[in-house]
Amino acid sequence: GAVVSQHPSWVICKSGTSVKIECRSLDFQATTMFWYRQFPKQSLMLMATSNEGSKATYEQGVEKDKFLINHASLTLSTLTVTSAHPEDSSFYICSARDWGQGANQPQHFGDGTRLSIL
Amino acid sequence: GENVEQHPSTLSVQEGDSAVIKCTYSDSASNYFPWYKQELGKRPQLIIDIRSNVGEKKDQRIAVTLNKTAKHFSLHITETQPEDSAVYFCAARLLDSSYKLIFGSGTRLLVRP
Numbered sequence: 155g156a157v158v159s160q161h162p163s164w165v166i167c168k169s170g171t172s173v174k175i176e177c178r179s180l181d182f183q184a185t186t187m188f189w190y191r192q193f194p195k196q197s198l199m200l201m202a203t204s205n206e207g208s209k210a211t212y213e214q215g216v217e218k219d220k221f222l223i224n225h226a227s228l229t230l231s232t233l234t235v236t237s238a239h240p241e242d243s244s245f246y247i248c249s250a251r252d253w254g255q256g257a258n259q260p261q262h263f264g265d266g267t268r269l270s271i272l
Numbered sequence: 273g274e275n276v277e278q279h280p281s282t283l284s285v286q287e288g289d290s291a292v293i294k295c296t297y298s299d300s301a302s303n304y305f306p307w308y309k310q311e312l313g314k315r316p317q318l319i320i321d322i323r324s325n326v327g328e329k330k331d332q333r334i335a336v337t338l339n340k341t342a343k344h345f346s347l348h349i350t351e352t353q354p355e356d357s358a359v360y361f362c363a364a365r366l367l368d369s370s371y372k373l374i375f376g377s378g379t380r381l382l383v384r385p
Contacts, residue, residue: 198375263315
């Protein structure tokens with residue numbers, strides 16, 4: 155089956171640090187990847203849509219200069235949380251669509267990254 | 273834009289009983305509705321999905337029904353087991369090129385042994 159690998163799984167760092175999270179599709183090509191943030195006991199909130207070879211599309215209220223997204227290849231998207239602060243602490247999850255499948259196919263999720271900013 | 277509402281927020285059932293979770297969506301053009309199960313600290317896992325040209329789909333103990341006219345869809349779990357305990361999310365996909373999924377708020381299901 156389709157596998158999405160996300161790294162790191164857990165990050166603890168000091169306030170002001172920038173943190174990069176990687177999302178890789180291991181056995182399929184993904185022209186589109188999605189980045190979600192999930193606070194404890196809450197739903198998945200879409201942050202942005204990452205498109206291979208073009209700029210990401212951010213959801214309303216998400217600062218694009220704060221959350222930098224790069225999708226340089228068909229199998230890799232990265233999310234960089236710049237100058238992270240304690241309020242950025244959350245569970246970040248990526249998902250990917252298989253480019254070769256039709257429109258109504260499921261997204262495949264990574265294992266998530268738990269980010270804790272001290 | 274699309275809005276998905278999910279009820280109940282918590283559900284406690286006795287092992288062996290059935291559980292039903294309901295979702296409504298606002299955009300009549302949405303055409304794909306997956307259900308995900310998420311255990312604590314883990315990734316959401318797709319358990320079943322339904323497309324707008326189908327009214328019902330079943331996979332062993334899990335079934336999903338879709339009422340396009342009323343714009344709601346439901347997850348049914350029969351013969352519940354303790355390992356069914358988790359948070360369940362419904363979602364709706366917009367009928368546009370973004371392929372974005374809009375998630376419901378989640379239902380915490382507890383199956384009491």
